[in-house]
Amino acid sequence: MDNASKLRQLTAAGTLLGIGMGGFVDGILFHQVLQLHGMLSAKYPRTGVDATTALVNVEINMFWDGLFHAFTWTMTALGIALLWHAVQRRDVPLSTRTLVGSLALGWGLFNLIEGVIDHELLGIHHVVEAGNHLPWDMAFLASGVVLILFGWSTIRADHGDDTATAAR
Template structure:
């Protein structure tokens, strides 16, 4: 009977470390590029500019909590020599894509917290934003699924 390697035994930790890091990274990119550099929107645009800046600060802080949590989990995996790079990177892409899709569909359209950019024809922005998110999510899920198959294949006699 074969025993699981460290990476196989820590499959969920590899996945969640990547997901948290992916959420943190994409939120950081969103906040830095679209909020700070381009001034396209704030996390919450239904109030004053001051409220928008405070909401951006809270969003930034929460994104860094996700990033740090993901890195702590990754450091533990490294210490245990249990990193499954494919699963971790798949988690990173899936986390980034899931967050971006949530942002584009729920925060932008359902809750109306903000739009990508306040322009007359928003459709093109929405399509690019959500298709990019779906692509990241699909590639990430594909990597996660194939990493799981590789683990099962290694365990077969």
């Protein structure tokens, strides 16, 4: 197995960790702290409806946010398991650049995929529900593209660096 193939194990671990961490930032920051949206807030809003409907809608969103957090926790746990497996192998080179690039790649994939599916295709929520949501949604998608490009270029640069790919 060549060094690039061995680094793919670290890349896969970091990418899953990045997906999980990106999801946690979204869920914790946008859903809970800033309360800009919930998982189904475009379909079940908490504003502009009577108090009883708002309470029911908050409960629906809280349940779906919980499932969303279960997904992000699972991605993070799988990433940790893959990382643990990779570091146990003496032939897998450890590289901070590859790990950081993979984390950025995973976070970017999360933003891009979640943004396209949930925000644009399904329309179940938007980054900001109030007012014109399109600029916020596009900024979220753009952040995904930037993170993917940064992560991919960092990983590629590291794979070409013989000092980084030397086995431990």
